[in-house]
Amino acid sequence: MMTSSLPRLAVFDMDGTLIDSLPDLATCADWLLSQYGLPGITPAAVRPMIGDGVAVLVSRLLDHAGPAAARIDRPEAIARYMARYTPHSTDRSRSFPGTVAALAALREAGWHMAVCTNKPVAAARHILKVMDLEKWFVSVGGGDSFGVRKPDPRHLLGTIEQAGSTPARAIMTGDHHNDVASAIGAHVPVVFARWGYGRPEMEAGATVGADSITELPHLAGELRPA
Numbered sequence: 291m292m293t294s295s296l297p298r299l300a301v302f303d304m305d306g307t308l309i310d311s312l313p314d315l316a317t318c319a320d321w322l323l324s325q326y327g328l329p330g331i332t333p334a335a336v337r338p339m340i341g342d343g344v345a346v347l348v349s350r351l352l353d354h355a356g357p358a359a360a361r362i363d364r365p366e367a368i369a370r371y372m373a374r375y376t377p378h379s380t381d382r383s384r385s386f387p388g389t390v391a392a393l394a395a396l397r398e399a400g401w402h403m404a405v406c407t408n409k410p411v412a413a414a415r416h417i418l419k420v421m422d423l424e425k426w427f428v429s430v431g432g433g434d435s436f437g438v439r440k441p442d443p444r445h446l447l448g449t450i451e452q453a454g455s456t457p458a459r460a461i462m463t464g465d466h467h468n469d470v471a472s473a474i475g476a477h478v479p480v481v482f483a484r485w486g487y488g489r490p491e492m493e494a495g496a497t498v499g500a501d502s503i504t505e506l507p508h509l510a511g512e513l514r515p516a
Contacts, residue, residue, distance in 0.1 A: 297402040298514045299455035300506070301446065301478075303464030304407035304414055305340055306486030307503075308389055308423065312337055313382035318375040319351050325370065326362055328355040340487050341466035343408035343433045344372055376413055380420040386485060388504040393426045395507035400516065404429040406449040408439045408468065429453035440468035443475030450476070461513050463506060467492040479513040481506065 305311045316333035323330055331354065339350040348368045352359040396403060403426050407414050411432025418424040431449030433439040440446065450460050462473040465486025473480035474495055482488070482496035485503065493499050498509055 296455050296459050298400065298510070298516070299402050299404060299450060299453050299460040300396050300510055301404045301406050301449060301453075301460055301462045303440075303462075303466065303469045303483070303486075304405055304409060304417075306465040306488065307386075307463055307469075307483045308405070309383055309385050309417065309421070311379070311383040311417075312340065312487065314375065314379050315340060315347070317382070318371060318378060319347070321374055322348070322367065322371050323351060323355060326355075326359065326367075328358055337487050338489065341408065341468055343439060344368060344375075344410070347371075372410075372413070376416065379413060379417050383417070383421075385421060385423060386503055388502060389423075392503045392506045393423075396510060397426065399507060399511065401510065402428050402453060402455065404431065404449050404453040406431045406440065406446050406462070406464075406469075406472070408433040408445075411435050440464075440466075441471035441475070443472045446472040446476045446478065450478075459514060461510055463500075463503075464488075465492070467494075470495045473497075481509055481513075 302308050312333055316336040319336050320330045339347050345368050348371050405427050414430050414432050429449055429452040436445055436448035438444045457476050457478050461479045463481040463483055465483035465488040470480050479497040482493040482499040484499050484501050
């Protein structure tokens with residue numbers, strides 16, 4: 291099959307790109323610290339910790355807590371966090387304004403769509419299903435789907451292959467330097483989601499930046515013309 295005959299594929303990061311998941315991630319983070327008798331944490335403090343998967347988030351939480359957290363078994367803390375977060379992952383999390391309209395416009399233009407997230411794939415699918423977003427995506431590549439995860443480009447490449455497309459027909463959208471790095475490594479144009487959680491300097495290397503997900507259908511068409 292010729293590459294040009296394959297569908298164009300828009301790949302999205304999840305937390306901070308499709309979904310404002312900070313409220314539930316932060317609530318669970320505060321709960322976890324309380325279980326160990328440690329001081330609580332604010333959503334503003336949790337925000338920059340997001341993007342590298344649950345294990346790194348929990349490690350950062352314990353580092354933030356200081357010497358008092360040194361005695362804590364980290365694998366056990368990760369397991370406790372996931373056990374608490376999974377059933378509460380959609381309590382207050384919502385898709386960003388304009389997300390459904392943007393996905394609808396992309397589909398109308400003939401795009402296929404996929405998710406590439408460092409979240410475990412089961413947790414990602416659960417959230418997408420509960421939020422009625424799963425129907426938009428032909429593939430979900432989680433942090434445990436391919437043995438590697440962003441910023442390793444093989445995570446993005448695996449998601450693209452799983453979706454039945456090719457890097458030459460794909461674009462990536464994300465709010466973190468992991469998204470930018472994985473896209474650069476996969477030779478895929480990348481849109482930096484300025485509406486998400488990433489710091490402004492994380493946009494370095496992105497093909498283009500966007501202030502709202504509503505800009506995606508237009509930008510996608512420019513990056514990968516039909």
